[in-house]
Amino acid sequence: MSFFITESQRKQRGGTCYFEFQRGQKAPNYEFVCWREDSLLLHMDIVDEIALYKIIPDFQYYGETIIDKEKWSIIRNNVKKQDAKAIEVIDELSSWVEENYKESNYFIIIGI
Numbered sequence: 676m677s678f679f680i681t682e683s684q685r686k687q688r689g690g691t692c693y694f695e696f697q698r699g700q701k702a703p704n705y706e707f708v709c710w711r712e713d714s715l716l717l718h719m720d721i722v723d724e725i726a727l728y729k730i731i732p733d734f735q736y737y738g739e740t741i742i743d744k745e746k747w748s749i750i751r752n753n754v755k756k757q758d759a760k761a762i763e764v765i766d767e768l769s770s771w772v773e774e775n776y777k778e779s780n781y782f783i784i785i786g787i
Contacts, residue, residue, distance in 0.1 A: 699779025725761035
């Protein structure tokens with residue numbers, strides 16, 4: 676992966692300026708926990724550079740953004756209007772998202 680890193684890579688680097696893409700939970704009540712081992716992380720600089728707020732409806736920079744299948748479809752359409760790097764970032768995320776949707780009907784982006 677060229678844009679996203681894993682939690683173990685974040686620990687090695689020691690930074691916290693990352694947005695966490697966290698898998699949906701199977702439990703009926705969402706349990707808020709940061710830095711899950713199976714999460715993907717995207718550095719704040721990349722989020723700002725690609726203007727993720729223009730791609731994701733209701734994006735919460737400092738909070739939680741829940742992405743269900745309908746919103747993911749909107750994201751895939753919105754990214755086509757952005758620059759090449761934004762398209763690459765969303766394309767890189769796509770396989771992780773599709774794998775997540777096999778077990779859950781949403782994922783969460785946790786802001787900084």
